[in-house]
Amino acid sequence: MRVKVAEPDALSEGGKLIVKVKEMEIGLFRVGGRYYAWRNVCPHAAAPVCLGAVRGTRLPSAVYDYQYGMDNEVLRCPWHGWEFDLKSGRHLAAGSQAKLRGFPVEADDTGVYVVVGDGS
Amino acid sequence: MRAESFIVDTDVHNAIGKLKDLLPYLPKVWHQQWLESGIGVHGQYYSPVGVLRQDAVPDGGGVPGSDPRFVLKHYMEPNGIDYAILTGGGEQGISLHADPDYANAVASAFNDWLADNWLGVSPKFKGSIQINHSDPAAAAKEIDRMGQHPAMVQVVMGSGARMPYGNRFYHPIYEAAERNGLPVAIHPGTEGKGIAGAPTPSGYPTRYMEWHNILPANFMTHINSLVCEGVFEKYPKLKLVSIEGGIAWLPHLMWRMDKNYKALRDSTPWLKRLPSEYIVDHVRVTTQPIEEPAKPEHLLQIFQMMHADKIAMFSSDYPHWDFDNPKVVLNGLPRELKRRILGLNAAELYGFPMLDEQKEAELA
Numbered sequence: 440m441r442v443k444v445a446e447p448d449a450l451s452e453g454g455k456l457i458v459k460v461k462e463m464e465i466g467l468f469r470v471g472g473r474y475y476a477w478r479n480v481c482p483h484a485a486a487p488v489c490l491g492a493v494r495g496t497r498l499p500s501a502v503y504d505y506q507y508g509m510d511n512e513v514l515r516c517p518w519h520g521w522e523f524d525l526k527s528g529r530h531l532a533a534g535s536q537a538k539l540r541g542f543p544v545e546a547d548d549t550g551v552y553v554v555v556g557d558g559s
Numbered sequence: 560m561r562a563e564s565f566i567v568d569t570d571v572h573n574a575i576g577k578l579k580d581l582l583p584y585l586p587k588v589w590h591q592q593w594l595e596s597g598i599g600v601h602g603q604y605y606s607p608v609g610v611l612r613q614d615a616v617p618d619g620g621g622v623p624g625s626d627p628r629f630v631l632k633h634y635m636e637p638n639g640i641d642y643a644i645l646t647g648g649g650e651q652g653i654s655l656h657a658d659p660d661y662a663n664a665v666a667s668a669f670n671d672w673l674a675d676n677w678l679g680v681s682p683k684f685k686g687s688i689q690i691n692h693s694d695p696a697a698a699a700k701e702i703d704r705m706g707q708h709p710a711m712v713q714v715v716m717g718s719g720a721r722m723p724y725g726n727r728f729y730h731p732i733y734e735a736a737e738r739n740g741l742p743v744a745i746h747p748g749t750e751g752k753g754i755a756g757a758p759t760p761s762g763y764p765t766r767y768m769e770w771h772n773i774l775p776a777n778f779m780t781h782i783n784s785l786v787c788e789g790v791f792e793k794y795p796k797l798k799l800v801s802i803e804g805g806i807a808w809l810p811h812l813m814w815r816m817d818k819n820y821k822a823l824r825d826s827t828p829w830l831k832r833l834p835s836e837y838i839v840d841h842v843r844v845t846t847q848p849i850e851e852p853a854k855p856e857h858l859l860q861i862f863q864m865m866h867a868d869k870i871a872m873f874s875s876d877y878p879h880w881d882f883d884n885p886k887v888v889l890n891g892l893p894r895e896l897k898r899r900i901l902g903l904n905a906a907e908l909y910g911f912p913m914l915d916e917q918k919e920a921e922l923a
Contacts, residue, residue, distance in 0.1 A: 483821070497828040502789035503727070505828070520822040532821045534833035 567905035570874035615878035651717035655753025699735035706739030719749030725788030778804030
């Protein structure tokens with residue numbers, strides 16, 4: 440099922456939109472020219488994760504070495520601070536299997552569409 | 560010998576009998592201070608039972624733990640102890656002396672005294688290199704000086720300190736230990752002494768029991784610090800032996816660290832695994848004084864939670880008052896777990912010949 444969630448130019452680079460599809464809140468993000476849609480529920484403790492800040496982070500590094508990266512590609516949950524890769528949905532902590540639940544996004548001249556399963 | 564009874568006691572205390580025994584190993588310039596003040600680092604807690612077992616006075620008299628032959632006869636032989644890791648005694652406090660030059664000299668003297676008076680008496684005795692952890696550069700030199708002695712199996716330092724042990728100030732110690740292939744052990748008793756901070760973040764407990772109860776808080780501080788500061792990433796072969804600091808708190812610490820890491824990993828971007836995984840791989844804990852819950856099966860559950868089959872090692876603390884008897888202390892544990900804790904984990908850590916032939920003979 441393909442649901443239109445935004446006009447073609449509604450979201451600029453780095454932007455975020457919370458939309459409702461079939462009674463489900465979804466965060467629509469534009470990162471690196473592409474759209475990503477993640478369910479607005481944190482896999483950790485069910486926080487509205489998409490309300491968190493979009494930012495960069497410190498990349499894995501050597502001890503006492505600080506490397507900033509993933510600028511505007513990290514969603515940080517507003518409750519417990521878990522960081523998620525907006526492109527893959529993966530929780531950034533080593534050893535964690537947590538992942539955001541995502542949906543395919545299609546965009547063309549007529550709008551931005553989120554594809555949800557019929558049973559969703 | 561049956562492999563089941565292979566026992567390594569990872570905390571046996573040896574002591575000098577008289578202050579003058581150290582003089583041959585101490586530069587003359589320090590003799591007067593040593594004879595008049597000794598270690599010179601004091602605590603203020605009074606134990607009504609003392610610190611030493613009343614029944615452990617050597618045949619010829621003197622301080623318990625001061626006669627290696629008596630330790631063999633009185634404790635190790637009757638209990639079938641295959642190896643004893645000697646951890647020293649009051650000299651661990653020397654790191655908290657205000658004068659680092661005196662402290663360095665005394666630590667070195669103890670190491671030479673140990674090598675001369677204990678390590679040659681029996682191959683069952685294995686030594687710990689005393690260092691002055693308040694002067695890490697000197698400590699590293701001392702580790703290099705003594706590290707290749709064949710019977711020195713680890714570095715030891717008291718757990719009372721001026722800052723948590725993961726701090727970069729201490730890294731030269733870990734670098735030297737790793738270079739020499741030696742674990743670093745920490746041992747309680749110096750909390751609140753000398754130039755160390757108060758024994759707890761809220762100051763001073765009132766009495767010995769209260770002080771003794773809360774020593775594990777300092778061990779949590781150090782282990783937490785070592786992991787968070789990335790010491791085990793920086794020195795991937797380093798092992799840390801947590802002696803006599805308690806064990807039942809470890810699952811809690813592991814879980815809390817893992818939980819916080821999942822939220823705050825960007826403050827320690829050098830961690831490449833969950834904090835608890837560093838603990839299981841790099842930290843070993845000794846059992847005495849073993850916790851004694853009303854339901855013994857609860858301790859078994861905690862052992863399972865903390866991967867005791869890999870990280871726990873038996874210790875008695877002989878000849879101190881809170882000694883754990885190797886003949887009874889692990890009763891009730893499953894046979895394989897008991898074997899691991901009594902000797903196999905320590906044999907792997909310290910590289911003792913846990914005798915494949917012996918194992919095979921046992922299984923045949």
